[in-house]
Every structure is written in structure tokens, then in C-alpha cells.
Amino acid sequence: MSLMITCPICGKRNGYEFRFGGEERGPRPEEEGLTHEQWCDYVHMRSNIGGVQEEWWFHRDGCGSWFKIMRDTLTNLEVEVQEKT
Amino acid sequence: MFFKKRRRLWEKTRLKSSYDAVIVGGGLHGLATAYYLARDHGMSNIAVIERRYIGFGGSGRNTAIVRANQRTKENLPLYAEGLKLWPKLTDELDFNLMFFNCGNLNLAHSESALGSMRLLVASAQFQGIQSELVDAKQCKEIVPILDISDRLTYPILGGMYHSPGGTVRHDAVVWGLAKGASGLGVEIHQGTEVTGIKVEKKKVVEVETDKGTIRTAMVLNAAGGYSTLISAMVGIRLPIHVLTIQAMVTQPLKPILHHVVSSGAYHVYANQTLKGEIATGAHMDPWPNYTTEVSAQYIKHQAEALTELMPVLNGVKFMRAWAGLADMTPDMAPLIDGNDHIKGYYMDCGWGYFGFKSGVVTGRYMAEFMSSGQCPDILKPFTLRRYEDHRLMGEIANPINYGPWN
Numbered sequence: 001m002s003l004m005i006t007c008p009i010c011g012k013r014n015g016y017e018f019r020f021g022g023e024e025r026g027p028r029p030e031e032e033g034l035t036h037e038q039w040c041d042y043v044h045m046r047s048n049i050g051g052v053q054e055e056w057w058f059h060r061d062g063c064g065s066w067f068k069i070m071r072d073t074l075t076n077l078e079v080e081v082q083e084k085t
Numbered sequence: 086m087f088f089k090k091r092r093r094l095w096e097k098t099r100l101k102s103s104y105d106a107v108i109v110g111g112g113l114h115g116l117a118t119a120y121y122l123a124r125d126h127g128m129s130n131i132a133v134i135e136r137r138y139i140g141f142g143g144s145g146r147n148t149a150i151v152r153a154n155q156r157t158k159e160n161l162p163l164y165a166e167g168l169k170l171w172p173k174l175t176d177e178l179d180f181n182l183m184f185f186n187c188g189n190l191n192l193a194h195s196e197s198a199l200g201s202m203r204l205l206v207a208s209a210q211f212q213g214i215q216s217e218l219v220d221a222k223q224c225k226e227i228v229p230i231l232d233i234s235d236r237l238t239y240p241i242l243g244g245m246y247h248s249p250g251g252t253v254r255h256d257a258v259v260w261g262l263a264k265g266a267s268g269l270g271v272e273i274h275q276g277t278e279v280t281g282i283k284v285e286k287k288k289v290v291e292v293e294t295d296k297g298t299i300r301t302a303m304v305l306n307a308a309g310g311y312s313t314l315i316s317a318m319v320g321i322r323l324p325i326h327v328l329t330i331q332a333m334v335t336q337p338l339k340p341i342l343h344h345v346v347s348s349g350a351y352h353v354y355a356n357q358t359l360k361g362e363i364a365t366g367a368h369m370d371p372w373p374n375y376t377t378e379v380s381a382q383y384i385k386h387q388a389e390a391l392t393e394l395m396p397v398l399n400g401v402k403f404m405r406a407w408a409g410l411a412d413m414t415p416d417m418a419p420l421i422d423g424n425d426h427i428k429g430y431y432m433d434c435g436w437g438y439f440g441f442k443s444g445v446v447t448g449r450y451m452a453e454f455m456s457s458g459q460c461p462d463i464l465k466p467f468t469l470r471r472y473e474d475h476r477l478m479g480e481i482a483n484p485i486n487y488g489p490w491n
Contacts, residue, residue: 045322076374
């Protein structure tokens with residue numbers, strides 16, 4: 001079953017209208033005392049879990065809003081909707 | 086009464102409580118490493134732990150294409166060596182790997198694609214690998230069923246021809262390696278899931294499975310699409326996201342395609358298997374997930390792309406579609422590392438959708454790595470540390486994404 005995503009503005013749409021924006025990785029680390037490893041961890045490393053994860057999506061073929069959803073990567077189904085804060 | 090009793094290709098044994106090394110993942114990389122550890126380094130007290138069946142993951146789901154026409158100087162030598170191993174391996178394992186040295190034709194549909202192919206051809210030739218630029222007419226001579234007219238949405242301008250490449254029967258490689266490894270004393274445990282890896286004082290001590298705990302000082306993460314889940318057990322994060330890559334086969338046809346044909350602009354590659362089916366693929370849904378779902382959208386797209394490029398395929402039916410997990414890294418190059426901060430923990434993952442081509446040769450060098458503890462030079466560029474230094478490999482600037490819109 002193909003992925004359906006709920007856009008906060010347009011409602012439930014076909015997954016192919018969106019661009020995956022990456023897993024939620026928290027705020028950008030402070031530059032004060034930033035090490036190579038910390039920056040690498042923030043930019044490159046991912047958790048890529050098998051389960052429900054919070055992630056960003058961009059409604060490319062629609063309203064253009066950036067928002068977060070919770071999606072279960074084991075079933076590829078959206079779990080619950082969260083408004084972009 | 087005249088039939089010889091058939092023996093299993095690889096033995097089935099009970100899980101012991103300790104081994105010299107445990108390999109997580111019964112795919113091509115895991116089995117190749119096990120085979121070479123036993124063959125070249127006398128280490129046969131090894132267990133290959135596979136959650137489902139060997140070859141159930143990427144090793145059994147790919148479209149079996151092998152080639153050595155990548156872009157970077159770090160990748161090319163590894164793939165080139167891998168390509169030469171297939172005939173030798175067939176003899177060694179005494180198993181028909183069905184290596185079909187048919188040659189790979191990569192099509193260019195724009196000036197910029199031809200430009201990047203010039204770069205690829207130059208890189209390959211510099212490494213002593215046969216690869217050449219061809220024009221549209223030559224493409225048609227190589228693959229007569231190609232349409233080089235202006236009928237196409239993106240007409241063919243030329244291409245890149247790699248004669249040493251071809252296809253290998255993917256299942257045969259898995260089974261042949263399992264036979265070879267098992268024959269040398271390696272144990273293969275299917276239907277066994279690794280649930281944890283215990284590390285004490287930065288050294289691997291135990292591997293927990295659902296069939297019992299194993300005491301060992303060496304673990305190899307060769308879990309392909311599930312690498313991040315295994316890596317999480319030792320607290321190492323990887324720059325991997327797992328995408329499903331889809332493939333499909335048509336009904337069997339008489340021999341009409343004698344090469345591997347691929348097109349970046351059309352996002353498609355196709356070859357005719359020895360059974361006569363046209364095996365084709367290339368699409369990946371862009372959202373990370375662990376399902377292996379296929380989508381009607383891509384089956385439709387494959388049909389459109391194939392009938393544009395090779396109009397004789399009009400009306401041919403798709404028989405089967407499936408998907409596998411590709412552990413994608415940002416620079417389309419693998420993650421090969423070991424003993425870096427955890428002694429005895431090795432990883433051979435991040436192969437995305439090109440792990441099949443390099444499976445055997447990487448296994449050989451991983452075996453060297455694991456038995457000596459020193460990383461062989463040919464594998465050094467693939468260290469996980471390269472991300473800290475932002476030394477990402479340039480593999481991603483290859484023609485897959487080039488099209489008339491560049």
C-alpha cells in the first residue's frame with residue numbers, strides 16, 4: 001500500500017507529492033566548543049530505526065509547507081500528525 | 086537403489102556456545118568473508134548467523150549485474166578485481182555461477198551525460214579497466230533492438246560501453262559460497278536472530294541470539310539493509326538510510342537482448358536472464374522504510390521506459406515485481422571499518438544497491454582484515470571516519486541523475 005501523508009494545510013495526500021526531509025535530529029548544535037565528531041554526528045549520522053520515528057516532510061507538489069509527522073518505518077504508515085512548531 | 090544419497094549443500098548444525106568469529110548476516114558479503122577466512126586464514130570456527138534464509142535479503146533480490154565502471158579511484162580497483170574473480174570462483178566452488186560476460190551499455194541522452202561519461206571512461210581506463218565512449222549508431226550495433234530515432238522523449242546521443250561486465254546468477258553465488266564455506270567447516274545458522282552484542286571494556290565479548298548466547302571476540306556486521314539495527318546494538322551511528330529498491334521481470338522471451346542496457350535519464354536498467362526474462366529495475370521510493378513494498382507507479386514507469394527504448398517489448402507482460410532494502414550512504418560508497426573504538430567489531434555495510442558486484446572481493450579483503458586486525462590498503466578509503474573529515478567520495482557525481490534538464 002502506497003504511503004499517504006497528512007499535510008497540515010492540504011489534508012491527506014498521496015506520498016509521492018512530498019519530499020522526505022530527513023529524520024528529526026534536534027536543534028543545530030552550538031558552535032561554542034563544537035568538535036568534528038559532534039558536527040559529523042549531526043550532519044551525517046542517522047538513527048534509521050525500525051519503528052516509529054519523527055521526521056520532516058515538504059509538500060513539494062502542493063502548498064510547500066514543511067511539517068513533521070510520526071511514521072512507522074516497519075509498516076511505512078503514518079502514525080500521528082504533528083504541526084511544525 | 087542406484088541413486089547416490091544427496092547431501093545437503095551446507096551442513097545444518099546446532100549453535101555452539103562460542104566461536105572465534107560471528108558473522109551477522111547470511112548474504113553475499115557475510116558468506117564470502119566466512120569462506121575466505123576459512124580458505125585463506127585457517128579460521129573455520131566461525132558462525133554465520135542469518136535471521137531468515139541465506140540470500141533472503143539483497144543478495145537474492147538484485148538484478149545480478151556486475152561491472153567495474155564506477156567513478157572514483159578508490160572504488161574502481163576493488164570492483165575491477167571483483168570482476169576477475171567470477172570464473173575463478175566457479176572452478177573453486179565447483180558450482181555453476183552462470184557468469185555471463187555480455188558487456189554493459191550505459192546510454193547518454195544529453196550533452197552533459199556524455200560529458201560525465203567521458204570522465205567515467207577516462208577514470209576507468211586510467212585504472213586499466215576496459216570502458217569506451219560510443220555514439221548512437223554504435224549503440225544500435227551493440228543492441229539492435231534499441232531505438233535511436235527522435236521518437237523517444239529523450240533521444241539517445243551515445244553511451245558508454247564496458248565489455249568486461251555482465252551478469253552472474255545471484256542465488257548461485259550465495260549457494261556456492263555457502264557450500265564452499267560449509268565444506269571448510271564454517272557453520273551457517275539460518276532462522277536465528279541476533280538480539281544483542283555485548284561489549285566490555287571496549288571489546289566484543291558476546292553475541293546474543295534468540296537461540297542462545299555466543300561467546301566470541303569478533304563480530305562482523307554484514308547485515309545489509311539491517312546494518313543500522315545491528316550497529317545500534319554497539320552504539321555506533323551510521324550515515325545510512327534504508328530505501329526500498331524495486332525490480333521486476335517480464336515473461337520469458339526468446340533471446341533478444343544480449344547485453345546489460347542502462348539509462349540514467351529513463352531511470353532504468355535491463356538485461357535478459359538465462360531463463361529469457363527481461364530483468365529490470367531502478368526505482369527507489371525516497372522514504373526510508375523496512376518494508377519491501379512495490380508500487381504500481383514504478384511498474385508503469387518501467388513499462389513506459391522500456392517500450393520507449395526498446396519498442397519490440399511493447400505488449401510483453403510483467404510477471405513478477407519485488408523489492409529489497411538498499412542501505413544508502415550519502416556518497417554512494419560503502420562503510421568498511423573495524424577495531425575502531427570497539428576491538429573485535431567489524432562492519433561491512435552501506436553498499437546501497439551495489440553490494441552484489443563487490444561481494445566476493447570485499448569478502449576476501451575483509452577476511453584479511455579480520456584475521457590480522459590490520460585494514461588492507463584497498464579497504465582503507467572506506468572507513469567510517471571519512472565523514473568526520475568530510476572526505477566523502479565523489480561517486481555520486483555519476484550520470485544516474487543527468488538528463489536533458491541539466
